[in-house]
Amino acid sequence: MRLVSWSKLAELMRDADVVLEVLDARVPLETRSIRVEGLARRRGKPVVIVLNKCDLVPRRVVEGWVRFFEGLGFKTVAMAARSRRGVRRLKEVIRESVSKKPIIVVAVGLPKTGKSTVINALKGRSSASTSPYPGTAGYTKSVQLYRVDDDIKVIDTPGIAPSGEDWLETLIRGRPVDSLYNPIRPAVELLKRILGHNPKAVEDAYGITDRDPYIILERLALKRGWRYKDGEPLIEEAARTVIRDYHNAKLRFYRTPPSSTPG
Numbered sequence: 156m157r158l159v160s161w162s163k164l165a166e167l168m169r170d171a172d173v174v175l176e177v178l179d180a181r182v183p184l185e186t187r188s189i190r191v192e193g194l195a196r197r198r199g200k201p202v203v204i205v206l207n208k209c210d211l212v213p214r215r216v217v218e219g220w221v222r223f224f225e226g227l228g229f230k231t232v233a234m235a236a237r238s239r240r241g242v243r244r245l246k247e248v249i250r251e252s253v254s255k256k257p258i259i260v261v262a263v264g265l266p267k268t269g270k271s272t273v274i275n276a277l278k279g280r281s282s283a284s285t286s287p288y289p290g291t292a293g294y295t296k297s298v299q300l301y302r303v304d305d306d307i308k309v310i311d312t313p314g315i316a317p318s319g320e321d322w323l324e325t326l327i328r329g330r331p332v333d334s335l336y337n338p339i340r341p342a343v344e345l346l347k348r349i350l351g352h353n354p355k356a357v358e359d360a361y362g363i364t365d366r367d368p369y370i371i372l373e374r375l376a377l378k379r380g381w382r383y384k385d386g387e388p389l390i391e392e393a394a395r396t397v398i399r400d401y402h403n404a405k406l407r408f409y410r411t412p413p414s415s416t417p418g
């Protein structure tokens with residue numbers, strides 16, 4: 156799976172006027188890259204945070220994340236790029252960020268945060284190719300410039316290598332699901348995180364009421380008829396399904412901002 160190198164990213168940031176850091180609004184801290192922000196700061200380029208996939212997170216939580224990132228000094232825009240929500244605001248913020256024309260914007264972010272979908276939303280039609288899972292047909296393999304408006308051009312980039320801020324996101328975004336050497340470990344951790352936040356998520360997705368991640372994987376394998384030759388449940392396949400269903404949001408999960416109080 157091709158990712159963008161840090162040297163390429165540094166070069167793109169030198170030539171761009173604005174950096175769009177695209178985050179998955181379900182897990183903003185896990186998909187944030189302090190290293191990208193540092194590169195942009197050293198080059199004197201404004202960073203606009205795009206909290207994408209807001210349709211998967213309650214409005215109150217999104218507002219909390221916007222306040223969180225604005226509190227850190229970033230212009231922040233909530234978006235649901237797939238349904239083209241947030242486009243007008245994002246263009247406004249881009250135009251406010253620099254006075255020169257045309258504005259060259261570079262979209263960066265971990266794999267599958269929705270960079271290409273954001274560009275398509277800005278453009279108003281599907282030009283950049285997209286894909287649901289890391290490394291599957293349609294994911295971004297090379298750098299490409301798109302004209303979004305007369306005065307705005309956006310560079311799409313492949314995902315950046317997750318740099319280990321969160322081992323689970325690093326693992327499941329950094330490689331195609333099919334090529335994970337041991338999908339069980341990340342799937343078990345994912346199930347723990349998901350159930351810790353939303354006890355109904357697994358039941359809603361699969362109709363399984365158990366809480367133990369290993370038992371969930373076994374039940375899911377049996378339900379789908381995935382077995383080894385000796386009849387034992389093929390839990391590796393269930394584990395890959397859990398990881399895909401996290402990517403495609405069939406399993407409902409999101410984080411709340413650190414400072415937010417319940418209610």
Ligand SMILES: Nc1nc2c(ncn2[C@@H]2O[C@H](COP(=O)(O)OP(=O)(O)OP(=O)(O)O)[C@@H](O)[C@H]2O)c(=O)[nH]1
Pocket residue numbers: 207208209210211234235236237238264265266267268269270271272273284285286287288289290294295296312313314315404
């Ligand atoms: N629910 C929801 N899904 C979205 C949204 N934006 C993008 N997606 C989905 O997220 C997946 C990844 O989108 P892409 O645009 O391919 O993401 P990317 O960051 O360009 O991915 P790479 O090029 O592989 O790094 C696709 O299945 C999109 O349809 C959104 O606002 N809401």
Ligand SMILES: [Mg+2]
Pocket residue numbers: 270271272284285294295311312313
């Ligand atoms: Mg892409």
